[in-house]
Amino acid sequence: MGSDGSLLSKYTTIFLVVSGYWIVSISTVFVNKTLLSHIELDAPMFINLSQTLVTALICFGKKTLSRMYPQRFQFPEPNIWDPQTIRQILPVSIMFTTMIATNNLCLKYVSVAFYYIGRSLTTIFNVLLTYFILGERTSKRCMVCCAIIVSGFWLGVDQEHFAGSLSIPGTIFGIVGSFSLSYFSILTKKTLPKVNGEIWLLQYANNVYASILFLPLILINGxxxxxxxxxxxxxxxxxxxxxxxxxxxxxxxxxTSLQIKYTSALTHNISGTAKACAQTVLATYWYQETKSFTWWLSNMVILAGSAAYARIKQIDMEKKHLESPSYTKV
Structure with missing residues (x-):
């Protein structure tokens, strides 16, 4: 009974974390689109800076409260200006900065509806980076799923081009955003154990370092x-x-950090893809956009390929676990 209760608690936690990620992520996209397109402020790097600064200030506020009221508030002790902490977290922060910068640049040039298609190659980059960084090969069935996702992406791009609404810069930024999201997920998973799984510390350091990195980008971008x-x-x-x-x-x-911590980088990427599908439906309703059947088909192809990939990876990991020498049958 205790084991069942623990398992139920685990799945409840995962459900709440994934649901929270969906709600917040969709809200963020719509708010950013309003900032970038509907109030006519052509300053995506400044918008990014404002977001990282707010996050850094929230974390700093909690850190201050933890010193004033240590019984009520806890905050990890390591100093973010410590050279060792910088070496551990800076690579994640650079990829984090690249990710949110390209996300907003993509959103600046494309509609919220196409944003999903434009950033649908995350799974493909996850496969490539897992191979080149971790040396893990992907099964042929997973490669077939990746081919399906790529075909859905090209179909969606072709439909945007046919409708006369394709943005080349937006599509390129979407591809770079997919790459950086995948790389960021892998780096986060590798870095969290180095900081004792302290999400607050990683969040604080990431946004402080990103705020510094955005300052020259604002100047360069005029x-x-x-x-x-x-x-x-x-x-x-x-x-x-x-x-x-x-x-x-x-x-x-x-x-994002919670979802990666309680699931995996792969699950985070799949969750993001599925969330983006729901976001697309909501965006077409909210902005009253009419899309062709083929355009919707491209979305469904990407979603089907991503779902199949996730299921096959799950089966492969379960099989690998069962074949592990450390596994013992009860």
Whole structure:
């Protein structure tokens, strides 16, 4: 009974974490699209900076409270400016910065509906990076699923081109975003044990380092003048939605780390793909977009390929576990 209760508690935790990730992630995409397209602020790096700063300030606030009220609040002790901590976390932070930068740049150029297709190659990059970094080969059945996902991606791109709404920069940023998400997931999974599984510490350091990395990107992208001359800079609505985007950025980072911690990098990527499908349906309704049957078919092909890949990987991992020398039958 105790074992069943523990198993139920585990699955309940995973369900709540994945559900929270879905809700926060979808909200973040819609808020970012509003910031990038509907209030006419052409400064994606500045928007990214605002989100990482809000997250860093929230983490700093909790760290301060943990020192004032150690019985109520806990925060990991390691100093984020310690050279060893920097060496451990900086590679994750660089990939984190690349991921959120390319995500917003992709969203700037494409609709929320196409955003799913544009970033659907995460699973493909996960297979490639797992092979080149971890030396793990993928089964032929998984390779077939990857081919299905790629065909769905090309079909979706072709439909956007046919409709005259294809954005080449947006598609390229989507591909880079898929790569960086996959790499970030693998690095996060490898780095968490080095910081004793402290999600708050990784979240804090990631966003502080990313905030520093975004400063030169803002200057290089010429966004400083754009922000200073923005006509709505003194309006309450602008700051409210900017703060809302920052809070969403904090929550998505937190739930991403939780989802990777309680599942795996692969499950996180699959969850993100399935979430994006629901996001696409919601976006077409919200923005009143009409899509062709073939366009919807491309989404279904990607989803089917991703779902099949996840199931095959699950079966392969269970088989590998059963064949492990450490496994003993009860």
């Amino acid at each position: 966004e400083l003048y754009t922000v200073l001359t923005y006509p709505r800079l003194d309006t309450l609505f602008f700051w409210a939605i900017l703060l809302g985007g920052g809070l969403c950025g904090f929550m998505i980072g937190f739930f």
